[in-house]
Amino acid sequence: MMEYKDYYKIMGLAREASQDDIKRSYRKLARKYHPDVSKEADAEAKFKELGEAYEVLKDPEKRAAYDQLGANWKAGQDFRPPPNWAEGFEFSGGGFTSGDAGAFSDFFEQLFGKAGFHTSGKAQSGGPARGQDSHAKIHIDLEDSFLGATRGITLSAPEMDAQGHVQVKHRTLNIKIPKGIKEGQHIRLTGQGHSGEGGGKTGDLFLEIAFNKHPFYRVSEADIYLDLPVSPWEAALGTKIKVPTPEGSVDLKIPPNSKQGSKLRLKGRGLPGQAPGDLYVVLQITLPSAETEKAKAAYQKLQQELDFNPRKSLGV
Amino acid sequence: MNSHELFLVHTGEVIEEGGLTLGQLCHACDVHAEWVISLVEESIIEPQGETIQCWRFSGPSLGRVRAALRLQRDLGVNLAGIALALDLLEEIENLRLQMHVAERG
16 A cells, blocks of 8 residues: 655645746745755655655656646545556656655655666766765764764665665664764775675765764864853852763862853863863853742842942943 | 674774865765865865865765755755855854753753
8 A cells, every 4th residue: 555645735836836836836845844954853754755746746747647646636545546547658767856766655656667766877887886885874972972882873775676676775783983083073984885886896884973962061073061050159259069071070160250151171071082172161150049038138138238230331 | 684793893984184085085975076176166165285186075074065965956056055055054053052052051
């Protein structure tokens, strides 16, 4: 069973839309859902769906064939193409212009075949050709970079079998995460890419590193930032307090008269490496609430004792 | 996959600053050298080294080339537009980080 896909609905168009409307709508939605640009959670799935819809509707031949299925289908409905539905239509070439056509739906494949399954486009002249390099992004924890780690990752890639069916193949690799690796850096695994042709070498696999969001550390290059809540008296009087670092807590001296947002540097406590990063502690002065009588009295005492106008610089 | 492979740990090599030649970058991204050269001319990526033969590209520039490729292919953005988009995306990413912090504060 496969589901009917309403390509017009996906593109937000009426069935009478002109070719210009289709192009305009694609451009607009592609900008909205492009995984590089969009932060919407399901952007990637939406963008794939959109690409498939556009692939059909932008091509008058494919569009006419699709329209012939009729307008009474509902998206998600079980679908079986009517016999000989595409009789008399001629599709010129594979026509898969967009990149990852291997990921198009069963519905699309059933209607238009998989003739144009995207391959490297490199010469297939029979001589040895090195296999394509492949890419994947992996998310690791900050601690993995700190200590070094081994992580199992599962990679999926569409592959075409001997019968020409596209199947998504999964494989799991255990990867050594080198100590001190930074966000945006790449790890190259020689010979783990696509296989070559005619005895050519296998391509490489490039893994791009991204960090999972940490509950309290932020990472910028090799430096780590930590927002540290301090009480008004700790900031005003100075003190020594315990601060967490990815390698365990350390004692930090808060100088007297520290201001809100002051940055204190712990040299070399950032990501490890030849030039290790620093850890910056950013002070966040936190006020105790004045809910109890005791707290109120303490604030009133401050008010009486100090001649303090926080709006002096505003001239009032 | 046999049990041997299950326990096999792959140790890759980290692409350091200046780790890739023009040829390696082209192969890794499946693009022509001319196109990469035009990205350099537009300052979308900045290699180390004076002449093309000496150019060396960093790991993050690999990410930028691939993003540029997707923007051009999927959205029809030209090189100047790609440069602008990537710079703005980077800025948004930094602002999001700061916002994330401010929200928690």
